[in-house]
Amino acid sequence: MPHVWIVEDNAAFRRAATRALSSRSTFCGVRAFERCEDALEALPTADPKPEVILLDVGLPGMDGLQGIREFKAVLPDAAMLVLTVFEDDDKIFRAICAGASGYLLKSEPMNRVAEAIEQALAGGSPMNPRVARRVLEMFSKLNPQGKDYGLTERETAVLELMVEGLGKKQIADRLDLNQHTTDYVMRCIYKKLHVNGMTAAVSMALKEGIIAR
Numbered sequence: 001m002p003h004v005w006i007v008e009d010n011a012a013f014r015r016a017a018t019r020a021l022s023s024r025s026t027f028c029g030v031r032a033f034e035r036c037e038d039a040l041e042a043l044p045t046a047d048p049k050p051e052v053i054l055l056d057v058g059l060p061g062m063d064g065l066q067g068i069r070e071f072k073a074v075l076p077d078a079a080m081l082v083l084t085v086f087e088d089d090d091k092i093f094r095a096i097c098a099g100a101s102g103y104l105l106k107s108e109p110m111n112r113v114a115e116a117i118e119q120a121l122a123g124g125s126p127m128n129p130r131v132a133r134r135v136l137e138m139f140s141k142l143n144p145q146g147k148d149y150g151l152t153e154r155e156t157a158v159l160e161l162m163v164e165g166l167g168k169k170q171i172a173d174r175l176d177l178n179q180h181t182t183d184y185v186m187r188c189i190y191k192k193l194h195v196n197g198m199t200a201a202v203s204m205a206l207k208e209g210i211i212a213r
Contacts, residue, residue: 002121003029003048007039007055007067008083013106017054017083020110026118035060036067043074050078052117057084057091065091068098079120083113087131096135096206101199102126102165103135122167123198132164135206149192149210158185160211162202 004027008014011034018032029048033039036059043049053071057064068080079101084091092103101120104113105128116126127135151159154175161171172182190196193204205211 001026001028002051002117003027003031004117005039005050005053006030006032006083007034007036007053007059007064008032009034009056009059017110017113021114021117024114026114036062036064036070040067040070040074043071049075052079052081052120054081054083054113054117057082057086057095065094065098068095068100072099079117081116081120081126083108087128087134089134092131092134096203103131104128105131116165119165119167119170122169124162124165124167124170125199125202126165149208151189151192151210155185155189155192156211158182159189159201159205162186162189162198163205163211168198 004021006014006017006021008017014032014034018030021027022030031050033042036055039053055064055067059067062070064082064084071078071080080099081102081104082095082100083104083106085106087105095103102116102125104116104126108128119126157175158171161174166174168182168186169179171177172179177185186198189201193201195201195204
C-alpha cells in the first residue's frame with residue numbers, strides 16, 4: 001500500500017487530512033509535517049519512503065514550490081500533489097514547471113483528494129477542473145499553434161483523457177478499451193511525442209498545444 005506524506009501548516013486542516021486519508025484501507029503510513037524542512041529532514045531515515053507527497057504552496061520557511069524541487073531531487077519517482085487555496089495562474093504554472101504531478105484545491109472533498117492520489121500513483125496528473133482549464137488556456141496562449149505529431153484519432157482521445165488526469169485503468173474504462181490495447185496506444189503516444197511516461201506526455205501536450213481547445 002502506498003505511503004503518503006502531507007506538508008501543511010494549518011494544524012486543523014493537517015489533522016483532518018491525515019485522519020481522512022489514514023482511515024482509507026488503500027493508504028498506509030500517512031505522516032504529516034508543518035514545514036517542508038521538517039519533511040526533508042525526516043526523509044533520510046524514513047523507511048519506506050513516501051510514494052506521494054501532498055503539500056501546500058504557502059508554507060512557512062521554504063514554500064511549496066521550492067519544496068517540490070527539493071523533494072523531486074531526492075525522490076524523483078514520487079508524485080507531488082499541490083493541495084492549496086491558491087489558484088492564480090502564476091502559482092499553477094510554477095508548480096507544474098517545478099514538477100508537480102497534480103494541482104488540487106482545499107475545497108475538494110477528501111474522497112476526491114484520495115482519488116487524485118490513486119490517479120497520480122497510476123501515472124495520471126489529477127487537477128481540479130477549474131485549474132485544468134486555466135492550465136490549458138495558459139499553454140494555449142504560449143503555443144497558440146498546436147504542432148502536428150501525427151497522432152491518430154484514438155491516440156488523441158487517450159491523450160485528452162491523460163491531460164484530464166485519468167489513470168490507465170480509468171482511460172480504458174472511459175474509452176471501452178482493454179488494458180492491452182490501452183498500453184499499446186499509450187506506448188505509441190510516447191514514441192510519437194518522444195517522451196518516456198504519462199507525466200511527460202501530459203506536459204508535452206500542454207506546452208505544445210497538441211490537444212484541441
